[in-house]
Amino acid sequence: MSTIQIDKTIDARGMACPGPLMNLIGAIRQGQVGQTFEVLSSDEGSKTDIPAWVAKAKQEMVEVVPEDGFARFIVRKAR
Amino acid sequence: MDEQEKPLSLVLFSGTDDKLNAAAVLTVGASVMGRPVNIFLQYYALDAFRAGNVEADHALDPEATPAQAPVVRAHRGQHWSDLLKQAKEVGEVNIQACALSMDMFHLRQKDLDPLVDGIEGVAAFMTSVGDGQVLFI
Numbered sequence: 001m002s003t004i005q006i007d008k009t010i011d012a013r014g015m016a017c018p019g020p021l022m023n024l025i026g027a028i029r030q031g032q033v034g035q036t037f038e039v040l041s042s043d044e045g046s047k048t049d050i051p052a053w054v055a056k057a058k059q060e061m062v063e064v065v066p067e068d069g070f071a072r073f074i075v076r077k078a079r
Numbered sequence: 080m081d082e083q084e085k086p087l088s089l090v091l092f093s094g095t096d097d098k099l100n101a102a103a104v105l106t107v108g109a110s111v112m113g114r115p116v117n118i119f120l121q122y123y124a125l126d127a128f129r130a131g132n133v134e135a136d137h138a139l140d141p142e143a144t145p146a147q148a149p150v151v152r153a154h155r156g157q158h159w160s161d162l163l164k165q166a167k168e169v170g171e172v173n174i175q176a177c178a179l180s181m182d183m184f185h186l187r188q189k190d191l192d193p194l195v196d197g198i199e200g201v202a203a204f205m206t207s208v209g210d211g212q213v214l215f216i
Binding site: 056057 | 112169
């Protein structure tokens with residue numbers, strides 16, 4: 001975990017579904033290929049939605065790290 | 080999103096904030112997953128899309144009990160109009176007003192919020208639907 005370099009962190013804790021996913025999509029669209037994004041989300045829907053969107057959009061799901069009351073979704077812009 | 084996905088088509092009839100919000104969430108979901116979304120506004124849903132009326136209180140469906148209503152109203156989720164704007168930014172969302180309902184309420188395009196892309200008849204809507212699904216809300 002500590003070895004992954006994060007280019008941008010999006011703190012979406014407290015946002016309702018689908019807010020965290022929409023923030024991630026916005027960040028990825030504006031980012032560069034190869035950049036790594038981290039979304040912090042306390043929304044239960046993110047656990048299914050973010051991996052589903054990442055797979056569909058052919059981005060790269062690097063890691064999902066459960067934390068106390070939220071999770072870190074680490075995604076690399078692959079295209 | 081390389082392959083062309085089947086559209087999702089929603090007929091919005093109810094104009095209460097809870098049903099509009101549920102429809103907007105479905106729209107966001109479909110559009111982020113690469114599906115074009117067609118929305119056809121009829122009756123009370125069309126009224127909610129009148130210019131200057133979007134942000135107004137459109138009440139809740141009668142199904143909401145006195146215990147549920149305050150919970151729904153207090154939820155921190157985004158307004159349905161903001162969700163629809165986001166869906167339009169991310170994907171292909173076409174919102175059309177039903178010509179019959181426009182006539183019923185004596186409305187013209189200039190009376191509608193800019194979220195509404197145009198006015199069309201039901202046959203034109205069915206052309207957009209193609210062989211995709213239609214949900215009536």
